[in-house]
Amino acid sequence: MSFTVASIPVPDLDAPLPQDILDLVEVERAHHRRLYGHEDLVHPARAVALGLTRQESTRRERLLARDDSGRAVGAAHVTMPVRDNQHLGFFFPSWDPTSGAPFDEVHDTLWAAAEHILTEHGRTSVSTWAMHPESDVEDGPVTWLEPSTGSGQVLEDRRARWFAAHGFTLEQVQLYSVLDLADLPAQPAAQGGVEGSASHTAYRTRVWEGATARGAARRDGAAAQPDERGYPDRRRGLRRGAVGRGAGCRARRAARGSGGPAVDHGRARPRG
Known part of the structure; x- marks a missing residue:
């Protein structure tokens, strides 16, 4: 073949x-x-x-x-x-x-x-970078590989062997996990922001969508990554690309009490 x-x-x-x-x-x-x-x-x-x-x-x-x-x-x-x-x-x-x-x-x-x-x-x-799930390991003894940083391990599967055979070295390991949200109730969101439920009554969450979400995310510190701050045209291009794909933006902010400081924030841009 x-x-x-x-x-x-x-x-x-x-x-x-x-x-x-x-x-x-x-x-x-x-x-x-x-x-x-x-x-x-x-x-x-x-x-x-x-x-x-x-x-x-x-x-x-x-x-x-x-x-x-x-x-x-x-x-x-x-x-x-x-x-x-x-x-x-x-x-x-x-x-x-x-x-x-x-x-x-x-x-x-x-x-x-x-x-x-x-x-x-x-x-x-x-x-x-490549995924090395345990489910993708062939039968036989399992070998673990450590990166040069000494932090984390990956399984020596066919991907690891192929990259090593072609001159690549393992430099860093990230752990990846999945939370299936299919069975969780959806929380409402609006342009002006809505309060969502929290697992502890001492905290309040707030969610924004659209252009409001981008402003809210910036105010809470979720601005561009440091290496992007010097490239405003790059950020504009990313935003144009998101709009072209029909992707929106949702920002979330968690604070202690109704008017306390932010303790957590995040931003999600669903793929269009």
Whole structure:
């Protein structure tokens, strides 16, 4: 079995979405179902298309791998900062485990194409991250790997072995957990803000949506990340992208009592 990889061109947002983008999203759906158990973090096709048109601060390439029959079996997202850290590149592969295509061969094909792009743009350091769920470990003895920081562990599964074989080193470990909200009652939210229930009567929560949410989040300190503060056009681009995807914004603030200081805040932007 052989594979071909194509880089998806920047699409015309006024035209129907290209089939390559629709197929790429299906690959990522299968990839996420296997690793996360859900599809909540998959970018919808419209968001993928819009992202390819936003190249001001980050160069983006979307790669799609197909087998001999033309079936999409893998995908990769390659990104490169344009204005700073121009030695860095990022490589995020996806593989459809239901396709029957071998994991290693699909990843080898995607990496060969991605490495060519990264080298062509002068990138000398490449970062990635991958999920290593216990449910994805093959039968046999279990080996745990520690990052260079000495904090945390991951299972030595086929992803860890593949990345190690291609020159990647484990630098950092993050723990990922899922809280299923499907059975929890929804809390109302309004433009002007509403009070929500709290697990302890000493605390009050308040929720905002839309433009009001962004202002509320800034007032409570949930402003842009430090590395974004010097790039107002980057923040504007992110906001334009969210609007283009139809994504909203919801802010939450928890305080002690009705008028006390904030003890917790957060902001969520649902994917459109």
